[in-house]
Amino acid sequence: MTQTVRTPPDSPEPPPAPRRWGRELLALARNTWRGLTSMRTALILLFLLALAALPGAFLPQRGPSPQAVQDYFTAHPTLAPLLDKIGIFDLFSTPWFSAVYLLLFISLVGCLVPRTWEQIRGLRARTVAVPRNLSRLPHHAAGPDPRSPDDVVGAARKRLRGWKVDVREEPDGVRTVSAEKGALREVGNVVFHMSLLALLVGIAVGKLFGYEGNVIVMADGSEFCNSGILAYDTFRPGLRVDGTNLDPFCLDVDHFAARYRPDGAADSFSADVRYSDATQIADGAPPTPGQIEVNEPLRFDGERVYLLGHGYAPQFTVTFPDGQQRTQAIQWEPVDQSTFLSQGATKFDRPGVTDDADRRRTQLAITGLFAPTSSGGGVVTSTYPALTNPEVAADVYRGDLGLDSGHGQSIYGIDQSMVDQGRLVRVARENLVPGQTITLDDGTRVRFDSVKEWVNLQVSHDPAQDAVLVAAVALLVGITLSLTIKRRRFWVRVVPGPGSPSTTDGRTVTAGTGSSVELGGLARTDQAGYGEEFDRLWADLLPGQRDDGGTR
Amino acid sequence: MNVDAPLGDFGDVLFYSALAVYILAMLLHALEHGLLRHAEPQEAVAVAVPARVAAGGSSDDEPAAVVPDDPARDGEPAGPVTPTGRSPRPASERFGRMGVSLTVLGAALQLSMLVVRGVAAGRPPWGNMYEFVAAVTLVGVVAWLVVLFRRPELRRLGVFVLLPVILLMFLGGTVLYTQAAPVVPALRSYWLAIHVTAAVISSGILLFAGVASVLYLLRSAHDSSGRMAWTSRLPEASVLDRVAYRATAVAFPIWTFAVITGAIWAEAAWGRYWGWDPKETTAFIAWVVYAGYLHARSTAGWRGQKAATVNVVGFAVMSFNLFFVNLVVTGLHSYAGVG
Ligand code: HEM
Numbered sequence: 001m002t003q004t005v006r007t008p009p010d011s012p013e014p015p016p017a018p019r020r021w022g023r024e025l026l027a028l029a030r031n032t033w034r035g036l037t038s039m040r041t042a043l044i045l046l047f048l049l050a051l052a053a054l055p056g057a058f059l060p061q062r063g064p065s066p067q068a069v070q071d072y073f074t075a076h077p078t079l080a081p082l083l084d085k086i087g088i089f090d091l092f093s094t095p096w097f098s099a100v101y102l103l104l105f106i107s108l109v110g111c112l113v114p115r116t117w118e119q120i121r122g123l124r125a126r127t128v129a130v131p132r133n134l135s136r137l138p139h140h141a142a143g144p145d146p147r148s149p150d151d152v153v154g155a156a157r158k159r160l161r162g163w164k165v166d167v168r169e170e171p172d173g174v175r176t177v178s179a180e181k182g183a184l185r186e187v188g189n190v191v192f193h194m195s196l197l198a199l200l201v202g203i204a205v206g207k208l209f210g211y212e213g214n215v216i217v218m219a220d221g222s223e224f225c226n227s228g229i230l231a232y233d234t235f236r237p238g239l240r241v242d243g244t245n246l247d248p249f250c251l252d253v254d255h256f257a258a259r260y261r262p263d264g265a266a267d268s269f270s271a272d273v274r275y276s277d278a279t280q281i282a283d284g285a286p287p288t289p290g291q292i293e294v295n296e297p298l299r300f301d302g303e304r305v306y307l308l309g310h311g312y313a314p315q316f317t318v319t320f321p322d323g324q325q326r327t328q329a330i331q332w333e334p335v336d337q338s339t340f341l342s343q344g345a346t347k348f349d350r351p352g353v354t355d356d357a358d359r360r361r362t363q364l365a366i367t368g369l370f371a372p373t374s375s376g377g378g379v380v381t382s383t384y385p386a387l388t389n390p391e392v393a394a395d396v397y398r399g400d401l402g403l404d405s406g407h408g409q410s411i412y413g414i415d416q417s418m419v420d421q422g423r424l425v426r427v428a429r430e431n432l433v434p435g436q437t438i439t440l441d442d443g444t445r446v447r448f449d450s451v452k453e454w455v456n457l458q459v460s461h462d463p464a465q466d467a468v469l470v471a472a473v474a475l476l477v478g479i480t481l482s483l484t485i486k487r488r489r490f491w492v493r494v495v496p497g498p499g500s501p502s503t504t505d506g507r508t509v510t511a512g513t514g515s516s517v518e519l520g521g522l523a524r525t526d527q528a529g530y531g532e533e534f535d536r537l538w539a540d541l542l543p544g545q546r547d548d549g550g551t552r
Numbered sequence: 553m554n555v556d557a558p559l560g561d562f563g564d565v566l567f568y569s570a571l572a573v574y575i576l577a578m579l580l581h582a583l584e585h586g587l588l589r590h591a592e593p594q595e596a597v598a599v600a601v602p603a604r605v606a607a608g609g610s611s612d613d614e615p616a617a618v619v620p621d622d623p624a625r626d627g628e629p630a631g632p633v634t635p636t637g638r639s640p641r642p643a644s645e646r647f648g649r650m651g652v653s654l655t656v657l658g659a660a661l662q663l664s665m666l667v668v669r670g671v672a673a674g675r676p677p678w679g680n681m682y683e684f685v686a687a688v689t690l691v692g693v694v695a696w697l698v699v700l701f702r703r704p705e706l707r708r709l710g711v712f713v714l715l716p717v718i719l720l721m722f723l724g725g726t727v728l729y730t731q732a733a734p735v736v737p738a739l740r741s742y743w744l745a746i747h748v749t750a751a752v753i754s755s756g757i758l759l760f761a762g763v764a765s766v767l768y769l770l771r772s773a774h775d776s777s778g779r780m781a782w783t784s785r786l787p788e789a790s791v792l793d794r795v796a797y798r799a800t801a802v803a804f805p806i807w808t809f810a811v812i813t814g815a816i817w818a819e820a821a822w823g824r825y826w827g828w829d830p831k832e833t834t835a836f837i838a839w840v841v842y843a844g845y846l847h848a849r850s851t852a853g854w855r856g857q858k859a860a861t862v863n864v865v866g867f868a869v870m871s872f873n874l875f876f877v878n879l880v881v882t883g884l885h886s887y888a889g890v891g
Contacts, residue, residue: 039847039850039851040852042847043844043847043848043854046843046847047840047841047844047862049840050869053836054837056828056830056833057830057833057834057873057876061828063827063828064827064828064829091828203826212823212824294821295741295817295820296820297823306823460824462824465825468825469816469825473812475808476809476812479804483801483805484801
């Protein structure tokens with residue numbers, strides 16, 4: 001296919017330029033393709049891939065650890081923005097990282113297609129004929145055999161059961177047996193590379209069509225519904241997910257239980273839930289009970305719901321001077337994972353206030369620290385993560401919480417700038433245990449009622465996850481076959497002739513009563529170790545001949 | 553989930569005994585090595601394996617497969633029994649044999665240590681770095697003993713295999729030391745046993761493969777320059793190369809399995825099968841590097857020293873994953889448990 005068409009020397013006209021360009025372009029494309037699909041290129045690309053992934057081992061990544069990235073920016077204010085420009089903190093979605101694996105992907109395809117083809121043909125092809133000179137092979141033996149050539153060939157066939165065997169005839173009544181074993185090695189190799197391809201495709205599909213969302217739900221029978229992005233606290237959509245077509249389901253969290261060891265280390269967590277899938281919702285059928293534990297997500301209909309965290313929500317009731325009551329329990333954030341000392345802010349609007357200016361003078365916030373097991377004493381600290389002796393160190397603020405200012409604020413704190421401007425004023429500071437009340441100067445009463453627990457759930461959706469698992473298993477099987485199976489060939493040439501050594505008793509043997517047998521063996525792969533097997537074949541096929549030392 | 557502290561302490565005693573025994577074994581191997589004369593290696597091979605040569609033809613240069621299946625090689629792994637009685641062994645051989653016996657003893661002590669730790673903590677004994685290092689070095693030593701059983705003439709590699717084992721155990725017993733304790737809920741899963749066991753086994757075998765590749769590089773540097781006389785006492789370069797390849801070929805599917813089961817476990821524990829956590833990233837890099845090594849071994853122009861260098865880089869990445877990523881980088885694998 002590579003021959004070039006020459007214009008005859010006497011031809012007066014050069015070939016038209018566009019056509020030559022076309023041909024050159026074709027040649028360039030062909031050479032690029034060949035270069036890209038050569039094993040050497042694959043090797044270089046593999047090393048490039050390893051190199052490209054390397055920064056991800058040293059530097060924090062936004063995906064798994066956004067907080068660490070922020071810390072890095074604080075610690076290296078000049079370096080970090082520069083690194084960010086080349087995408088170091090989102091390494092695995094940068095164009096240059098994608099470029100490397102895309103090239104590898106193409107290289108893999110280009111390499112696999114011809115190899116698979118070759119293999120399919122190879123499976124049907126006959127075994128390689130016996131080489132003329134068997135004594136040149138790494139494994140070789142020869143000797144006379146009293147049996148006739150037919151018997152020798154028959155014995156060899158029997159012994160070589162499980163091998164791929166072909167018997168051929170050569171001139172002068174010479175018969176040959178050629179045998180091969182270990183084709184599964186190549187099959188394994190192709191399966192491995194194919195699965196690698198499938199794995200990459202599966203991962204890509206997951207990245208396109210999957211999503212992950214996190215939501216905090218009170219463990220008091222509260223319900224979460226997978227209705228859209230807004231139902232979540234954080235939502236990470238795949239590139240082809242806009243959040244409008246999420247599979248509908250609802251989940252009620254009835255109860256959360258944690259067990260701790262005496263030293264405060266966590267022992268187990270679990271949440272009791274009830275869930276309804278799309279059909280249950282449509283039919284109004286009762287929900288299905290379930291349980292979510294660490295390492296044991298709830299799985300149904302291709303959805304997975306994980307229990308990623310938990311914490312406390314102190315419940316406060318505020319009784320305003322006019323007698324109206326408002327009750328709220330909102331999650332506080334654990335700041336110490338070993339004692340679950342938590343901080344947060346529970347915010348109230350005064351009911352019945354319609355004037356905006358008035359509202360901004362009368363908002364309330366209860367902030368401070370919450371200890372599930374309080375140390376007691378003036379300064380509240382927590383000594384144990386379980387809810388055995390809860391206490392809140394509460395600061396009550398009144399004034400403008402700044403909720404209308406336009407910029408978002410943390411649900412775990414108040415807007416400090418409002419405090420600095422004097423628009424939000426602390427009106428009380430007291431430690432409370434459940435049931436205790438603070439009375440403010442205007443008669444408002446703030447009661448610490450009780451403590452609820454919340455869970456941090458993650459909903460994960462990845463339509464290709466099962467396919468990825470299948471590909472991974474196939475990959476493992478493929479590589480195991482490819483690396484453990486030896487490919488080897490074995491040949492026998494039987495020449496009619498003197499069958500028993502004439503030296504033993506001086507008897508001459510006429511041609512035709514015996515054979516002269518020659519064996520040869522060749523391991524096709526690096527992993528030889530074929531010597532022992534060859535020796536056994538030799539011993540079985542030429543009994544009594546294996547006493548003359550080495551085979552080489 | 554109660555921890556038996558005295559039993560855990562007894563495990564530590566076993567650990568240090570194993571370490572001491574290994575040090576002694578290494579010294580004996582070093583003596584063996586020192587006593588070999590420069591011209592001796594070829595003879596030493598001949599002396600060590602006449603049984604195999606006589607047995608007929610198995611003496612191709614291939615390191616034998618890991619599965620022992622040939623009775624001719626069972627029994628007397630380390631030398632001939634001549635019909636006329638035992639031939640006087642050179643001093644180097646006697647030291648080497650003592651070294652091997654002590655290595656076996658050390659491995660037995662180390663195994664008991666892991667059993668004791670496991671019983672004390674009520675879980676598989678590789679829940680922290682101290683135990684992990686102990687388990688990996690044990691696998692490395694066992695891999696070495698298996699190779700030795702198949703190819704007794706490689707015995708004088710002992711000193712080089714034991715050196716990194718001893719260094720790692722020393723680090724494990726000092727810097728990384730942790731008392732026996734249960735693990736956080738995120739780690740309590742049968743995937744822990746499966747995933748970490750596979751990681752331990754492959755890391756241990758790769759440790760041995762890495763040593764063989766380093767020695768290969770030293771030996772072939774010697775072959776081409778003639779400098780560094782002591783390297784002439786190493787086995788032939790081609791033998792070292794093949795031993796390294798065999799070990800890597802056995803370890804690579806196990807490492808692949810470890811990465812896959814890690815992903816399965818991550819899917820159950822963290823909500824995704826792959827998230828480019830630092831540990832995952834480094835495991836991936838190591839996997840790619842080892843795939844590169846296997847490729848390089850069958851790519852023209854990459855065989856030999858280049859491929860061996862890749863293998864050494866692979867082990868460097870594995871070590872980096874164990875030490876740097878566990879101790880310096882924070883990620884989910886820092887065993888922080890759930891939030
Ligand atoms: C994603 C990238 C790739 C990975 C991780 C990978 C990995 C591997 C591994 C682990 C082996 C086994 C080595 C052995 O049998 O000794 C192998 C063999 C092989 N690979 Fe790849 N490979 C990749 C891409 C490619 C590409 C793009 C090509 C084609 C150019 C290729 C061609 C081959 C060939 C021909 C073998 C057989 C070598 C032998 O028989 O020893 N591979 N590959």
